[in-house]
Amino acid sequence: MELKEKIKNLPTSPGVYLMKDSSGHIIYVGKSKKLKNRVSSYFQHSKNRFGKWEKLVKHIKDFDFILTDTEFEALMLECKLIKEIQPMYNRMMKTTKAYxxxxxxxxxxxxxxxxxxxxxxxxxxxxxxxxxxxxxxxxxxxxxxxxxxxxxxxxxxxxxxxxxxxxxxxxxxxxxxxxxxxxxxxxxxxxxxxxxxxxxxxxxxxxxxxxxxxxxxxxxxxxxxxxxxxxxxxxxxESVVSFMVDNHLIMAVESLADYRIKLFLIRRNKIIYQQIYEVNQVDIQEVKRRIESLSVPNQHISALGKEEIDEAYIIYKYLNSDNCTYTVIEDDRVSSTECDYLEDVLRRILPIPIQN
Structure with a gap:
């Protein structure tokens, strides 16, 4: 399929794109809230494109993409793929963070x-x-x-x-x-x-x-x-680092289209659970069981390492944006005799009726 046709068929949803050269090597990884708009911009004439960006565009012969439900997930995936693949143009155009x-x-x-x-x-x-x-x-x-x-x-x-x-x-x-x-x-x-x-x-x-x-x-x-x-x-x-270390388990909820929500459970710099629910069909017992299985009470808290900080910044910025609501779940209280603790937490964060 030609690039123009491939771009034409791209969705406008969030995701990550992987630019390839003539040998099929991934030379750049990026993310976008609207994939079609962002990827198509690489192939449109622009007077503002110069230097390394111009060289990148000349080398693009194909691309792949991975769809995500939210821009947040696209950011996290982009960060992960850049670390794993280390594409040439990401290294050239993004300042290396010497922590x-x-x-x-x-x-x-x-x-x-x-x-x-x-x-x-x-x-x-x-x-x-x-x-x-x-x-x-x-x-x-x-x-x-x-x-x-x-x-x-x-x-x-x-x-x-x-x-x-x-x-x-x-x-x-x-x-x-x-x-x-x-x-x-x-x-x-x-x-x-x-x-x-x-x-x-x-x-x-x-x-x-x-x-x-x-x-x-x-x-x-x-x-x-x-x-x-x-x-x-x-x-x-320091506030970012201490927040991500101190708050062991975080639950975030983002509204999607078609009366759906996406629920995330986050620990330190990782999304450890994610699930889409219909607005009126959130099964509180299922969510409670999932939280209980992921809870680690009385765990030792280690410092946030350099390899974790990129994702921690993405998560911190997301939690403090207008895209989601979140709450901190106290590990030590999840398995306690306070049987209503999790239910109270869920009812606070979910602005919708939930099933018992």
Missing amino acids: NYIVFRWQKGNYHMEIANELDKDDVHYYFGPFTSKGTVENVINGIKAFYKINCSQEKWSQSPCLNYSIGKCMGICFDPIAKEAHQQIIHRLIALFNKKDNGVLEEMSTKMIEASSNVEFEKAAEIRDTITKINTILQT
């Missing part, structure tokens, strides 16, 4: 703030992340060190100050016992900040920013403002 962690590392009686590429689960240091932008993490660390003047260029304690002390970047933590103690207090405040237990650091930065602006030190004020912005960015990332 990183902020670590407060205990060394020789002091904590030091650093950037780390990997999470050492057996490590006793404080790790925060993973974060999707290495540049943002570096900016945060550099901004904090500049603000508090804790950018010491001397690794060991000494009787004389480091070079950075002479240019105002180090408060003297390399040689002054008082500065060394102040440095550790700052570190503990930063750990509390990233643990979301104390916003004192951000409040202090905001105060100093206003003071700098009032004193016509606009460059200094802008630097502090940028650091605050970057900190808030990675704190939001």
